[in-house]
Amino acid sequence: MIYLKSPSEIQKIRAASRIIGELLDTLESMMKPGVSTWELDAYAESFIRDRGGKPAFKGYQVPGLKPFPGTLCTSVNSGIVHGIPSKQVVLAEGDIIGIDVGVIKDGYYGDAARTYGVGSISSEASDLMEATLTALEIGIRTAVAGARVGDISSAIGSYISSRGYFAADDLTGHGVGRELHEEPQIPNTGRAGYGPRLKAGMTLAIEPMVNIGTNRVIEKGWEFFVADGTLSAHFEHSILVTEAEAEILTKA
16 A cells, blocks of 8 residues: 655654664764674664664564564675675775665654765776766656656666666665555666656655666575676665655655
């Protein structure tokens, strides 16, 4: 079911989402060689709880897998999404890392992701990150009342393809708010004019996941990787659909 949110619900989603925006800004200064993804995760959990929120991913369950153990999804280099924080995964100069994080506050959810460079990164990595962020911005501009989900998918996918990159197979955005994952699914490729129509009051998480070498993915438990081992980047915002331009909720 696709939910339209009331003004009071939107305020609660804003509050959860604001914590995420502040956290993602703060994490920027921690992306240094020698830092483990476990350290990033421990910091993030404290940050969220200190602001009255709860980590939305920690303990999250899907059939066939153990509950997700982290506050953050930490996906390094060829990792696309759902990377598990670990003391053994230590950032190195030139890495890129996608951080995906969800927060629950007063029963409502926000969700966002950002990819960071560690130290000096290659032009290949920088160009990928820039293209993925631009794809997100294009998708958000398309998400207005009266448009269809396929319009978002087509806009994102067309731009990714025009840059010579690939949208990761079968990994999509989604509705968010009362639950972490709600309808509709929002693929990163698709046909304009198709899919559910957007209405003011919908809250969506739009999240292009973009690979350099192939659209194909390898799934290892929770974690998804690019099948050919090339780089992947991930940017995401939770947004509110309005009659005019969408409101980005997951900003500091």
